[in-house]
Amino acid sequence: MRRVVARYDDPADATEAEEDLRKDGYDPERPDIENPFFDPSARPPEARGLLWGGLVGGVLGAILLLAMAMDMIWFPRLSPILSAGRLALVTFGFTIGIAIGGFIGGVWGLSKDVPEAEGPRVAVSVSDAEVDEIEDRLRTHDATVVEDTVTSHGD
Structure with missing residues (x-):
């Protein structure tokens, strides 16, 4: 039922x-x-936090790794991953950004009251x-x- x-x-x-x-x-x-x-x-507030945190994190992660692939910025410890192609780096950055941003957004959403x-x-x-x-x-x-x-x- x-x-x-x-x-x-x-x-x-x-x-x-x-x-x-x-x-x-x-x-x-x-x-x-x-x-x-x-x-x-x-709708629980953590769902909205997960959505927006994941989207913002995904876009920022993709931009960050694309900028690294184009030699616009450089982080010494992350240099070995640059041996991948640009599409792989953007996908990896987007995925990592979604995970980190979604986690932060979900935690932020849990601190809000349920409307x-x-x-x-x-x-x-x-x-x-x-x-x-x-x-x-x-x-x-x-x-x-x-x-x-x-x-x-x-x-």
């Missing part, structure tokens, strides 16, 4: 979604989530086979976020 949670900006849209699900025999609810960390519809989600939520428990259909139905009522979590596994 999975629990699908949708967040809406407009309470009328949430009510319409609940009525639509009730017509077909589902039992939707308005979940009270005391801690936003456990809200599946809330309190605005707007009503609608939650419904469905079988694994029905998840895609229910997510599509919730999105047709203008859900801003639709996420699902596994609540129990079958035998």
